[in-house]
Amino acid sequence: MSKNKFETDAIRTQMERSEFLEHSTPLHLTSSFIFEDAEDMRASFAEEKQRNIYSRFTNPNTSEFIDKMCKLEGAESGYAFATGMAAVFSTFAALLNAGDHIVSARSIFGSTHTLFTKFLPKWNIETSYFKIDEVEKIESLIQPNTKILYLESPTNPAVDILDLELLGHIAKKHNLIYIIDNCFATPYLQNPIKFGADLVIHSATKLIDGQGRVLGGVTVGRADLIREIYLFSRNTGPALSPFNAWILSKSLETLGVRVDRHCENALKVAEFLEAHDKVALVKYPFLKSHPQYELAKKQMKHGGNVVAFEVKGGIEAGKHFLNQLKMLSLSANLGDTRSIATHPASTTHSKLNEIERLGVGIADGLVRISVGLEHVDDIIADLKQALEIV
Ligand SMILES: *Cc1c(COP(=O)(O)O)cnc(C)c1O
Numbered sequence: 001m002s003k004n005k006f007e008t009d010a011i012r013t014q015m016e017r018s019e020f021l022e023h024s025t026p027l028h029l030t031s032s033f034i035f036e037d038a039e040d041m042r043a044s045f046a047e048e049k050q051r052n053i054y055s056r057f058t059n060p061n062t063s064e065f066i067d068k069m070c071k072l073e074g075a076e077s078g079y080a081f082a083t084g085m086a087a088v089f090s091t092f093a094a095l096l097n098a099g100d101h102i103v104s105a106r107s108i109f110g111s112t113h114t115l116f117t118k119f120l121p122k123w124n125i126e127t128s129y130f131k132i133d134e135v136e137k138i139e140s141l142i143q144p145n146t147k148i149l150y151l152e153s154p155t156n157p158a159v160d161i162l163d164l165e166l167l168g169h170i171a172k173k174h175n176l177i178y179i180i181d182n183c184f185a186t187p188y189l190q191n192p193i194k195f196g197a198d199l200v201i202h203s204a205t206k207l208i209d210g211q212g213r214v215l216g217g218v219t220v221g222r223a224d225l226i227r228e229i230y231l232f233s234r235n236t237g238p239a240l241s242p243f244n245a246w247i248l249s250k251s252l253e254t255l256g257v258r259v260d261r262h263c264e265n266a267l268k269v270a271e272f273l274e275a276h277d278k279v280a281l282v283k284y285p286f287l288k289s290h291p292q293y294e295l296a297k298k299q300m301k302h303g304g305n306v307v308a309f310e311v312k313g314g315i316e317a318g319k320h321f322l323n324q325l326k327m328l329s330l331s332a333n334l335g336d337t338r339s340i341a342t343h344p345a346s347t348t349h350s351k352l353n354e355i356e357r358l359g360v361g362i363a364d365g366l367v368r369i370s371v372g373l374e375h376v377d378d379i380i381a382d383l384k385q386a387l388e389i390v
Contacts, residue, residue: 002071006188007256013068015060027246028060057234061242065249069218072187072252073200078220079230080245084183084203085111086238087217091201092120092148094232095177095225100147102127103138105162107155107360109181109203110348131359132160135167142174149174152181153299157344157368158361159184159283159308161292164299168196177225183207188259189301198222204248206335207305210258211251214244258373262335263302265379266371270307272380278387280310280365306334307369308361315364317390318343322367324386327378334370339379342368 002009014025033052035041044051052058066078081087092102092115104116106129116127128141132155149171153162164180171178179199180192186207192200202208204216217240219229233239240248263286270284282289285296286303296303311317321343322330328341332348342348345364349357354364371379 004071006072009071010068010255011253013064013071015064025061025064025246025249028242030059030242031055055242056237056239059239059242059245061245061249062240065216065240065245065252066218066220068249068252069187069202070220072191072255073182073220074191074193075200075220076223077226078218079226079233080204080240080248081217081219081233081238082240082244083215083238084109084181084201084205084217085115087201087203087219088112088181089115090233090236090238091179091199091219091229092125093236094229096120096123096125096147098124099145100125101143101145102148102150103141103146103176104129104149105151105155106131107158107160108150108152109156109183112181132162132361135163138167138170139174142176146174146176148179149176150179150181152184153190154184154285154296154304154306155361156184157306157308157342157348157366159285159290159304159306160361161285161290161296161299163292163295164190164192164195164197171198172196184304184306185300186255186259188256189263189304190299193221195299199225205333207259207262208248208255208335209251210255210335210337212333212336212338214247216240216244216248259305260302261373262305262371265373265376266305266307266369267303268376269369269371269379269383270303270309272383273307273309276384276387278312278390280312281363282310283308283361305371307371309367309369310363311365311367311387311390313365313390315345318365318367319346321386321390324389325382326385327374327382328369334368336370337373339372339374339382340370342370344368 032054062080177198180197181201183203199221201219273279274282284307311321328339331340344362
């Protein structure tokens with residue numbers, strides 16, 4: 001475990017300098033690496049020495065990004081992927097056998113849900129779901145073939161909070177691999193390994209890049225599990241590109257200051273919305289009115305950058321509100337410097353019916369704001385003028 005504080009590790013975790021003594025990390029755009037002689041090549045392939053062979057396996061830039069993520073999450077080991085979904089899929093594919101079973105929170109990222117419902121069943125891997133307010137039901141969902149307990153907190157898009165420590169105890173008691181997608185919190189706000197997680201997954205596309213430029217993903221955690229994920233991935237090819245790894249490692253240098261400001265802006269936006277008479281409900285983990293406020297305070301440093309709220313007047317009012325925005329972008333991403341608004345009921349969750357949507361905390365008028373780094377007065381001014389018209 002590193003003794004440094006978060007910001008220091010985020011900046012000072014760096015690959016060895018080359019003969020040029022560069023200050024900032026250089027980019028190693030090379031698909032392969034050369035060997036001294038035939039014996040060096042044999043020993044390298046036999047893993048008798050730790051060295052780079054081929055960039056699908058390891059590369060200095062991806063290794064730097066992984067080492068840094070491990071320090072920031074307090075993890076033993078990791079592997080980096082081309083996207084967050086490549087991290088999610090490869091983690092499950094590497095660890096599960098046909099016939100295994102997953103217990104998962106119902107409120108999870110849309111593509112992860114599609115993986116569980118549409119693709120993993122092809123290999124006879126089924127998933128049982130619990131709702132965030134039925135945590136007491138989890139143990140009744142566990143079967144003899146259950147292998148993984150999976151969740152996200154805060155959830156998307158309703159920003160509900162699950163008790164990481166409590167679920168960690170359940171996972172341990174039943175000998176399950178406990179996996180958390182920590183994308184909304186980032187390692188700066190929350191370290192699931194402290195609460196018993198065996199593996200932590202991130203879409204680095206979001207706040208880790210934080211500038212809407214590249215896709216990336218990473219899984220970190222227990223070395224024995226990461227070894228399986230590494231072997232699966234080095235043979236199937238979901239690796240992160242060295243260029244994107246270089247960008248993401250640089251981005252981590254500023255993660256702390258960026259996320260501090262994101263959260264400060266988000267809290268002000270949430271407070272503004274809560275006081276507005278055209279808003280029915282605001283969900284933000286660090287608002288006192290949030291149902292899991294105390295729990296959020298216990299497991300997170302700040303409340304994150306996502307604010308969910310309901311415009312009075314249902315689906316039409318939600319869509320109308322989005323159309324009135326002048327500065328906020330309508331975009332599928334989140335965690336960018338630019339503030340983004342989405343309307344889940346008419347987009348990401350439109351395939352669910354109203355009852356199913358309500359089951360995952362999505363009212364028809366629910367709007368999700370990913371609060372960016374523009375001046376908070378300008379963000380609020382845009383929301384204010386859009387709300388005047390709905
Ligand atoms: C975006 C996201 C993913 C998927 O990441 P990609 O980089 O888009 O593949 C997974 N989980 C959560 C919570 C996300 O927000």
